[in-house]
Every structure is written in structure tokens, then in C-alpha cells.
Amino acid sequence: MDYSKPETVSLDDLRNRIKSTDLVPSRAVLLEDLDAVFEKLAQHGIETWLDLQKAIKNPKRMEFFSKSSAIDLQYLVLLRREVEGYAPKPFDLKAIDWVPQEVIKKLLDGGITTSDQLFSKFNDINSRNNFADKTGIDRGMIVYLVNLATLCRVQWVSPTAGRMLMEAGYDNCQKLSAADGNELFEAMDRVNENGKYFKGTIGLRDIKRLIEAAKYCL
Structure with a gap:
């Protein structure tokens, strides 16, 4: 898969990568209830990394999605930080x-x-x-x-x-x-x-x- 093309990265791809990654201590909490959280993401129409990016791309949308999906807001903040690191921003x-x-x-x-x-x-x-x-x-x-x-x-x-x-x-x-x-x-x-x-x-x-x-x- 090409992590520079988020539309090609499935929700399962993200979940499996998080599970297999030695997360930095501040993000280790992501492993708690990971499967349950990703099940909720799927139930709310999230199929790819691109879908997830759109759903939580800014604080306002993240807060809305947290309430509608019943996923803890701080969990979504950490999730976004982790997965956005999978495709580092290009440098000048x-x-x-x-x-x-x-x-x-x-x-x-x-x-x-x-x-x-x-x-x-x-x-x-x-x-x-x-x-x-x-x-x-x-x-x-x-x-x-x-x-x-x-x-x-x-x-x-x-x-x-x-x-x-x-x-x-x-x-x-x-x-x-x-x-x-x-x-x-x-x-x-x-x-x-x-x-x-x-x-x-x-x-x-x-x-x-x-x-x-x-x-x-x-």
C-alpha cells in the first residue's frame, strides 16, 4: 500500500499497523479498546484513511465525530497524531x-x-x-x-x-x-x-x- 495515497489505505491496514507498531509511550493508550474503536469507525462509514482524515481533519469536525460515534475525543486526537505520522509532510x-x-x-x-x-x-x-x-x-x-x-x-x-x-x-x-x-x-x-x-x-x-x-x- 502507498501511505502517500490515503484513499488506498484501508481501515484494517491502519488498525494492523497500529497493533504492530512499538508506539511511543504517549500514544500507547491507542491499544486500549483498539478493535472496539475501529468497529465504531466502520459503523460510521469510515472505510479508508482518507475517510478518517476527512472526519477528524480539524477540532470542530473531530468534536462532532466524537459525539456522533461515542469515541472519546482525546482518543481521536491521539489517533490522528499517530496515523498522520505515517505519511510525513514533504520538505522544501x-x-x-x-x-x-x-x-x-x-x-x-x-x-x-x-x-x-x-x-x-x-x-x-x-x-x-x-x-x-x-x-x-x-x-x-x-x-x-x-x-x-x-x-x-x-x-x-x-x-x-x-x-x-x-x-x-x-x-x-x-x-x-x-x-x-x-x-x-x-x-x-x-x-x-x-x-x-x-x-x-x-x-x-x-x-x-x-x-x-x-x-x-x-
Whole structure:
């Protein structure tokens, strides 16, 4: 299934993903009465993730749906936060400030301004090579940027986290999804040596969450 297309994700898909996910502590309450809640959603005409988005897309509609479905309002708030994370918002290519900015400018001039546009336009080798040859951008740089955009479709992966993953040798979702948690933890720790990207470390449990989330982007 494609989590960038909520109309293709069924209610059962969402329920099964929540059940199999190691939820962060603040959202663990979602597992309580999960089946009963999703049964109520189905009874009120919710068949896909898109239906759910429409039903609880803002506080006013969420409150109305809570009353009509008898689902706790706070539960719906947490549910929305969890499932919206399954399709991270695209980032502006201007946020990639560590590559030559003339490359970014050529992409912007070509009408490619966000990561989702980059992913969809250059999802095959011919389109990447044609654009690279036309603009003079190194083919390897196009591949790097497309891989970064692809990794950032994974829940929890920001542009900086994507950069770190690529530096650690996990430059696509296939490699990330097949990673050993301990090995990836150590690799990311090496990449961030001396606080190169941020202070502290990414916890092993969070690393394992990244690996599991990547499996939904294959």
C-alpha cells in the first residue's frame, strides 16, 4: 500500500499497523479498546484513511465525530497524531543546505521545489539521467537527492536524519528495513561522533522504530 495515497489505505491496514507498531509511550493508550474503536469507525462509514482524515481533519469536525460515534475525543486526537505520522509532510528542497546550492537552484528552476516532487519526478533512472544531462547536474548527485527524499517518506525521518542514514550506509528504504537494530544504532552513533549533527544519541528503541517504519515504504 502507498501511505502517500490515503484513499488506498484501508481501515484494517491502519488498525494492523497500529497493533504492530512499538508506539511511543504517549500514544500507547491507542491499544486500549483498539478493535472496539475501529468497529465504531466502520459503523460510521469510515472505510479508508482518507475517510478518517476527512472526519477528524480539524477540532470542530473531530468534536462532532466524537459525539456522533461515542469515541472519546482525546482518543481521536491521539489517533490522528499517530496515523498522520505515517505519511510525513514533504520538505522544501531549500532545507538541503549541505549540497552545492547551484544544484538546488537548478531543481527549483525546473519547477521541483519539494521532496515529494523530487521523488515522483525522478523515480526511474531514465528521468534522472535525462534531467542530469540537460542541466549539467552530476548524475550521482541526483541519485543522492532522490534517495534522501525517499528516506524522508519514512515515519520519524527528517532531512537531517536522512542525511545521517545515508552517511551510515543506509541510503534507501530496502537497506533500512533490513537493518540490524544494534548495527544501525552503532553506525548512527559513529556518524554523530562529537555531536556533529546533534547532542546526545538516538535511542536503540527509536532506531528499531525507524527500521519497522521503513517496511511500509517499500
